[in-house]
Amino acid sequence: xxxxxxxxxxxxxxxxxxxxxxxxxxxxxxxxxxxxxxxxxxxxxxxxxxxxxxxxxxxxxxxxxxxxxxxxxxxxxxxxxxxxxxxxxxxxxxxxxxxxxxxxxxxxxxxxxxxxxxxxxxxxxxxxxxxxxxxxxxxxxxxxxxxxxxxxxxxxxxxxxxxxxxxxxxxxxxxxxxxxxxxxxxxxxxxxxxxxxxxxxxxxxxxxxxxxxxxxxxxxxxxxxxxxxxxxxxxxxxxxxxxxxxxxxxxxxxxxxxxxxxxxxxxxxxxxxxxxxxxxxxxxxxxxxxxxxxxxxxxxxxxxxxxxxxxxxxxxxxxxxxxxxxxxxxxxxxxxxxxxxxxxxxx
Amino acid sequence: xxxxxxxxxxxxxxxxxxxxxxxxxxxxxxxxxxxxxxxxxxxxxxxxxxxxxxxxxxxxxxxxxxxxxxxxxxxxxxxxxxxxxxxxxxxxxxxxxxxxxxxxxxxxxxxxxxxxxxxxxxxxxxxxxxxxxxxxxxxxxxxxxxxxxxxxxxxxxxxxxxxxxxxxxxxxxxxxxxxxxxxxxxxxxxxxxxxxxxxxxxxxxxxxxxxxxxxxxxxxxxxxxxxxxxxxxxxxxxxxxxxxxxxxxxxxxxxxxxxxxxxxxxxxxxxxxxxxxxxxxxxxxxxxxxxxxxxxxxxxxxxxxxxxxxxxxxxxxxxxxxxxxxxxxxxxxxxxxxxxxxxxxxx
Numbered sequence: 001x002x003x004x005x006x007x008x009x010x011x012x013x014x015x016x017x018x019x020x021x022x023x024x025x026x027x028x029x030x031x032x033x034x035x036x037x038x039x040x041x042x043x044x045x046x047x048x049x050x051x052x053x054x055x056x057x058x059x060x061x062x063x064x065x066x067x068x069x070x071x072x073x074x075x076x077x078x079x080x081x082x083x084x085x086x087x088x089x090x091x092x093x094x095x096x097x098x099x100x101x102x103x104x105x106x107x108x109x110x111x112x113x114x115x116x117x118x119x120x121x122x123x124x125x126x127x128x129x130x131x132x133x134x135x136x137x138x139x140x141x142x143x144x145x146x147x148x149x150x151x152x153x154x155x156x157x158x159x160x161x162x163x164x165x166x167x168x169x170x171x172x173x174x175x176x177x178x179x180x181x182x183x184x185x186x187x188x189x190x191x192x193x194x195x196x197x198x199x200x201x202x203x204x205x206x207x208x209x210x211x212x213x214x215x216x217x218x219x220x221x222x223x224x225x226x227x228x229x230x231x232x233x234x235x236x237x238x239x240x241x242x243x244x245x246x247x248x249x250x251x252x253x254x255x256x257x258x259x260x261x262x263x264x265x266x267x268x269x270x271x272x273x274x275x276x277x278x279x280x281x282x283x284x285x286x287x288x289x290x291x292x293x294x295x296x297x298x299x300x301x302x303x304x305x306x307x308x309x310x311x312x313x314x315x316x317x318x319x320x321x322x323x324x325x326x327x328x329x330x331x332x333x334x335x336x337x338x339x340x341x342x343x344x345x346x347x
Numbered sequence: 348x349x350x351x352x353x354x355x356x357x358x359x360x361x362x363x364x365x366x367x368x369x370x371x372x373x374x375x376x377x378x379x380x381x382x383x384x385x386x387x388x389x390x391x392x393x394x395x396x397x398x399x400x401x402x403x404x405x406x407x408x409x410x411x412x413x414x415x416x417x418x419x420x421x422x423x424x425x426x427x428x429x430x431x432x433x434x435x436x437x438x439x440x441x442x443x444x445x446x447x448x449x450x451x452x453x454x455x456x457x458x459x460x461x462x463x464x465x466x467x468x469x470x471x472x473x474x475x476x477x478x479x480x481x482x483x484x485x486x487x488x489x490x491x492x493x494x495x496x497x498x499x500x501x502x503x504x505x506x507x508x509x510x511x512x513x514x515x516x517x518x519x520x521x522x523x524x525x526x527x528x529x530x531x532x533x534x535x536x537x538x539x540x541x542x543x544x545x546x547x548x549x550x551x552x553x554x555x556x557x558x559x560x561x562x563x564x565x566x567x568x569x570x571x572x573x574x575x576x577x578x579x580x581x582x583x584x585x586x587x588x589x590x591x592x593x594x595x596x597x598x599x600x601x602x603x604x605x606x607x608x609x610x611x612x613x614x615x616x617x618x619x620x621x622x623x624x625x626x627x628x629x630x631x632x633x634x635x636x637x638x639x640x641x642x643x644x645x646x647x648x649x650x651x652x653x654x655x656x657x658x659x660x661x662x663x664x665x666x667x668x669x670x671x672x673x674x675x676x677x678x679x680x681x682x683x684x685x686x687x688x689x690x691x692x693x694x
Contacts, residue, residue: 086442225464229457231446233439238406240457240510241430287446290463 009283013298020305024064027309029317030055059199066201067304069213070266073258075280075300076220076293078273080255083227083289084248085151088337089161091273092140092259096168098270100143101256101263102194104135106175109190110182133212137260143167144252196267196323198308205265212261217297219254224289226250231287269304269323271330276300278337303329350418352513352546353380353403353433357412360395360402361570368410371395373570375412378403380514380546385537387557387578388550390567391591396550397438399567400518403548405429417513430458434510436503436517446491448502452477455509474509480539481505497528504535515539517549521556529553533560554587555604566590614639615689616648619658623665627658630682634690645670654689 026037032052040056078091085095092098108131147167151160179187201209226247229237234244262269280295281287307325359374372395380386390396401407403414405421414421416432424432434455441451455477456470466474478484481504486494494502500520507515517536521529537560540547551557557564558578566574566581568590574581581587588598598604615636617628628638645655649672657668667685669677671692679685 222462225457225460225462228454228464231443232441232451232454233437235406235437235439236435236441238426239404239430239433239435239437240454241425241427242457243426281445285445287443287450288464 013302017298017302020302020309021064024067024305024309025056025060027312028055028060029312029319032056062201062203062206063199063308064305065206066198066209066266067308068301069209070198070262070269071272071301071304072217072297073213073262074269074272075276075296076217077255077258079277079292079296080220080227080251081273082277083230084251085160086233087160088278089274093268093270093273094161095147095164096143096171097140097256097259098263098268099168099171100139101136101260102139102268103171103175104139104260105132105193105264106178106190108132108135110178110186130208132264133208133261136264137256140260140263141252141256143171144256148248148252193267195321196269198266198322201265209261209265212257216254216257216261219250220258221293223247223250223254224293227289267323269326271326271334272300272304275330275333276303279333351379351381352417354378354415355403355412356415358402358409358414359411360399361410362398362407370410370570371398372567372573376573378565378575380548382513382544382546383541384546384562385540385560386546386548386563386565387561388548388565388567389554389557390552392552394567394569396567397518400516400548400550404433404435404516427458430510432512433514433516434507434512436507436520438518438522441491444490444492448483448487448489448491451491451502452505452509455506458510473511477505477508480508482535496523497525497532500524500532514546514548517547519551520549521551521553529556536560554591613637614653616645616653616655617658618645618655624658627656627667627682630686634686636689654692656685
């Protein structure tokens with residue numbers, strides 16, 4: 001293994017990341033020249049159009065930042081799931097964890113009358129966003145604990161996925177019943193949310209989201225030694241001195257913080273959580289989570305920014321829901337990976 | 348005076364399955380593992396070897412009694428302290444695709460490494476020692492999934508050695524290995540125990556191999572029957588015969604091997620000494636002939652209609668003379684010829 005190659009690759013990926021970020025900020029329904037974008041970003045704006053400054057600072061920058069946060073969160077959460085469950089197909093969406101978070105969001109959106117639409121919550125500001133995060137994270141955590149308890153009795157990778165899917169369907173069914181009895185406005189709001197969107201996160205929400213995401217990522221990074229041990233399976237991990245209960249608690253907490261908070265604000269974004277860890281392992285050829293956690297952040301951010309750029313359909317007014325783009329890109333990636341590996345039990 | 352590395356008092360093992368309690372070893376067991384000792388836990392499949400091993404390792408609670416490692420009650424130790432007393436090689440499959448041999452061995456330092464799994468000089472030295480002790484340097488840079496079963500078992504051994512514990516436990520380490528790898532692994536373990544003063548405890552159902560390397564055998568036949576002692580003592584006391592008694596299989600005290608019982612076997616008298624005679628006897632027994640113990644005079648046998656095989660040598664090459672009643676003596680040049688002639692006669 002040469003030492004120069006990984007470094008070049010790392011630098012290259014970082015450059016790509018900067019490029020993707022700039023591209024994401026400079027593209028959109030309103031055409032803004034790149035020079036003005038850079039001006040607005042890096043100098044106290046003079047000479048630029050005030051509308052442009054507003055668009056960049058109030059809309060595009062928060063959106064790109066949200067993409068960064070979501071890319072990190074979802075891919076690290078997926079990585080943790082895949083290692084914890086020793087299953088290459090595990091990710092927050094597949095295991096029903098996103099559904100759990102959705103349940104939390106539905107709880108807030110559909111339960112308390114017309115006043116509690118997402119817009120209303122946004123207007124409440126900071127305290128409202130904390131409520132949404134808390135409920136979504138709790139929903140995610142409860143489902144994850146449930147899947148973990150059930151899968152502990154099975155010890156079979158494929159069956160465990162089926163259980164995750166069943167819990168997801170169950171949760172969605174409950175939400176469905178709820179929707180059935182809700183008013184059309186509430187349903188519309190909720191449906192729009194399920195398409196997923198990186199926009200619509202305000203400055204103040206971005207702060208709470210960053211705080212939660214950073215906390216989750218720090219926990220994930222600190223749990224990398226445990227994750228390394230868990231790769232060998234729980235029995236080996238225990239024989240090496242891992243405290244399985246504590247490890248599970250830390251991993252579930254950080255993973256539900258990460259996937260729950262992002263799901264609360266951006267909707268259930270699929271495929272990032274499953275595809276990015278695989279791509280990262282292939283690229284970095286490592287199984288050490290000290291490397292994989294930050295590497296997943298890098299690749300996840302890059303991929304989600306890229307998806308966001310595509311979703312704006314360059315040179316057009318329309319914006320596609322981000323969920324559609326991640327599925328369009330992620331699904332073939334997952335299929336290609338599976339075809340290459342041929343064995344579901346090896347990740 | 349050396350002290351026991353591992354000691355049990357009044358031990359009874361088993362597990363709870365729902366409301367039912369399954370006792371796998373009735374006990375009360377009073378066992379010890381001494382420094383430099385290789386102990387083989389022998390027993391048929393499903394006799395409860397794994398449960399006993401896990402109980403001794405402190406990963407499973409005993410039904411009654413206690414296990415002490417270096418004087419301390421093992422269940423009262425923290426997972427980390429326990430991992431510094433006992434390392435394990437389990438039957439669990441490692442499925443991580445990108446784990447390299449070196450990283451896996453380095454995971455053995457889990458109980459000693461820092462918060463994030465950082466390794467210091469002592470850790471690195473121990474890893475290097477473990478790599479050489481297990482003889483895995485030739486495939487150090489390879490990925491785990493490219494190794495053969497024998498190679499990966501040695502890598503798992505190196506990981507356990509890197510854990511640097513007084514006691515090393517191996518659950519069925521020779522399963523899935525071909526005969527040469529089995530013998531090599533057992534010899535390696537034997538040597539390791541003697542050279543390093545570690546206590547090595549391994550479970551196996553392969554009695555012949557255990558007989559050759561074990562300093563002590565723990566024979567677990569079923570919940571109510573447990574014998575311990577030097578392998579030779581157990582052979583002489585008939586404990587092996589009783590433990591492995593089966594209508595089709597017989598334990599031969601003379602050779603320490605198993606023989607397949609054939610009903611109504613036809614006797615063949617074998618005259619001769621040395622290696623050739625030994626292998627001829629094995630071949631005859633395998634083919635279902637009864638070979639009585641050393642006979643002085645072949646005449647009564649021939650008169651009684653029993654074929655007599657006389658092992659002879661000519662110019663350094665063995666040949667076989669077959670004597671039968673009322674027939675001319677026949678000279679045969681290989682065992683397979685001999686078997687063919689004899690079986691034609693029998694049918």
